Amino acid sequence: MPDKKWIPQPKKPRTPIPEQKPEERRRNFKEVALGYTPELAIEEAYRCLQCKTPTCIDGCPVGIDIPGFIRDIGEGRFEDAYYTLKKYNSLPAVCGRVCPQEDQCEEVCILGKKFKPVAIGRLERFAADWFMESGKTEDFKLEPPTGKKVAIIGSGPSGLTCAGELAKKGHKVVIFEALHKPGGVLVYGIPEFRLPKKIVEIEVENLRKMGVEIKTSAIIGKLFTIDELLEEEGFDAVFIGTGAGLPYFMGIKGENLNGVYSANEFLTRVNLMKAYMFPEADTPVKIGKKVAVIGGGNTAMDAIRTALRLGAEEAYIVYRRSEAELPAREEEIHHAKEEGVIFQLLTNPVEILGDENGWVRALKCVKMKLGEPDDSGRRRPIPIEGSEFEFPVDTVILAIGQGPNPLIQETQPDIEVKKWGIIKIDESGKTSKKGVFAGGDIVTGGATVILAMGQGKKAAQTIDKYLQSGEW
Numbered sequence: 001m002p003d004k005k006w007i008p009q010p011k012k013p014r015t016p017i018p019e020q021k022p023e024e025r026r027r028n029f030k031e032v033a034l035g036y037t038p039e040l041a042i043e044e045a046y047r048c049l050q051c052k053t054p055t056c057i058d059g060c061p062v063g064i065d066i067p068g069f070i071r072d073i074g075e076g077r078f079e080d081a082y083y084t085l086k087k088y089n090s091l092p093a094v095c096g097r098v099c100p101q102e103d104q105c106e107e108v109c110i111l112g113k114k115f116k117p118v119a120i121g122r123l124e125r126f127a128a129d130w131f132m133e134s135g136k137t138e139d140f141k142l143e144p145p146t147g148k149k150v151a152i153i154g155s156g157p158s159g160l161t162c163a164g165e166l167a168k169k170g171h172k173v174v175i176f177e178a179l180h181k182p183g184g185v186l187v188y189g190i191p192e193f194r195l196p197k198k199i200v201e202i203e204v205e206n207l208r209k210m211g212v213e214i215k216t217s218a219i220i221g222k223l224f225t226i227d228e229l230l231e232e233e234g235f236d237a238v239f240i241g242t243g244a245g246l247p248y249f250m251g252i253k254g255e256n257l258n259g260v261y262s263a264n265e266f267l268t269r270v271n272l273m274k275a276y277m278f279p280e281a282d283t284p285v286k287i288g289k290k291v292a293v294i295g296g297g298n299t300a301m302d303a304i305r306t307a308l309r310l311g312a313e314e315a316y317i318v319y320r321r322s323e324a325e326l327p328a329r330e331e332e333i334h335h336a337k338e339e340g341v342i343f344q345l346l347t348n349p350v351e352i353l354g355d356e357n358g359w360v361r362a363l364k365c366v367k368m369k370l371g372e373p374d375d376s377g378r379r380r381p382i383p384i385e386g387s388e389f390e391f392p393v394d395t396v397i398l399a400i401g402q403g404p405n406p407l408i409q410e411t412q413p414d415i416e417v418k419k420w421g422i423i424k425i426d427e428s429g430k431t432s433k434k435g436v437f438a439g440g441d442i443v444t445g446g447a448t449v450i451l452a453m454g455q456g457k458k459a460a461q462t463i464d465k466y467l468q469s470g471e472w
Contacts, residue, residue, distance in 0.1 A: 006050045006071065014116040015044035022338040026308050029192040029276050032335055033097075033122075038078070041126040045074035048118045051110050056120060059108040061454030062161075064088040066105055066120055073123055082131040083139075085124060090164040091157065091453060093132060093199045096125025098190060099450040100329050132202060140210050143170035148467040151176060151235040153220045153408070156184020157449045158440030158456035159241035160207065165460030167210040171467060174235075175207075176218040181272060184243055185441075186449070188268040191302050192276070193309070221407035226415070230435055237435050237463050240408060240415075240423060241456060244441035248401045250294070254352030255398070259288060259360035263295070263303040263399035270306055285310060288394030292316040292363055294349055295399030296325070299446075301332040303397045304341050315341045316393065320348040320368050320381040346370075348381065350388070352396055362390045404442050420445060429459030434472045437463055 018034040019025075025032050036044065048070045056066040065084055072081035085092040101107075101121035109117035131138075148171045152159045155177040163173045181187055183200040208214065220226065220242075229235045247262035249255055266285065269275045273283035291312040293304040296319035308315050317336070319326060322345055326333060337343070344365075351364040367387035370379035403420045416424045416432035422445055423438045425431055431438050439455030441447055466472065 009046045026339040036126040055108040056105040059105040078130045081127040093128035146170045148236045151238045154241035155182035156243045158452040161453040161456035162460045174213045177216045178219045188272040221411040226412045240438040241440045244402045246405045257354040261397045290314040290393045291395040292393040293397045297327045300399035301328045318344045325378045362392045428462040
């Protein structure tokens, strides 16, 4: 680290990030946050204490040198900041936008004990965006070819990260993606206004420049089994990063009515098929005037804010606990409220009601109260007897979680799975089958982008050792 004396300014208020006005952004798909200017980024960087024992690094699932890249920014070395990030994190422009820093690096920031923590995520985004916009060509440092070949199943955050780390080590990497566009949840799950698709495309193109081959519309379990990849297609190892894209339903009456979507289907249609560009794109999504999303996580916020942008006049989040238990990021809840979303809390749907033509007309709900904490540590919601009521809606979107698609496990029964069909791995990313590794939501259930990336990175290290030694 440079010898120049760093004089932090911890008492300065956290630097706000410019944003679109709520009344404008609720009807467009442009990014909500506009990003720091160089002047704002430097101003925020100088709030960093440059701790001798930086706890923020411990809070980061991929172990970024956070004080290092922030100092680079503060001293105006933006390109150095980018390369400091890239040593640890292959997708900084993505993480700077969608990672829950408030529960990770920023949560353990020493400055946060007395003041607001350093805006680590916003600074990460700035460094990545600055490099992308500079027109500079990235310098990829790759080790000599090893002759080893690895198949990556799925091109979400864990698969992309694993592929990049293995390519750096000189291994030949082939990604198999079931959909027609690579990126996984980054392209089909997260809306354009939170993560522009062009950013994911740049990161995917970087992998191609590193020699990674990407095969789309390639469903493993149909095209090849894992055994066939290992025994007939010449792969020395396989990484499974297929995520959790199978939506859960409530099992209540009326879920098969017209106007009912899973959040997974809804967001995939809008994102991957560009339904928000209809009629320029060919895939319309019918959105009613009154839309209710059932659930309280980030996916629920993405779905209801997308519905607003598609023309909904009234937008509701229906959640069975109170606001304190909402699992979504505070920033997403704040933005949703600013955009006019109504939160129908302590409310649990018991039936979706339809009209004579089979279309949604209302939600039948029961009011809830909170009891003792359950296994998750959150207070258990309990129905209040006699509190049933209806409220009119014409579109219902279910965002109550998702699990893994069972196709790979069904075609490869020697891979051990746990409850809900998630794949069992050890602490290094190994599955029960020799030469096969896994990471991301397929082993955790629905989690965060950065957690999936951390697992992809750890698995890549284990795969590299396995390819070098042959030892399992």
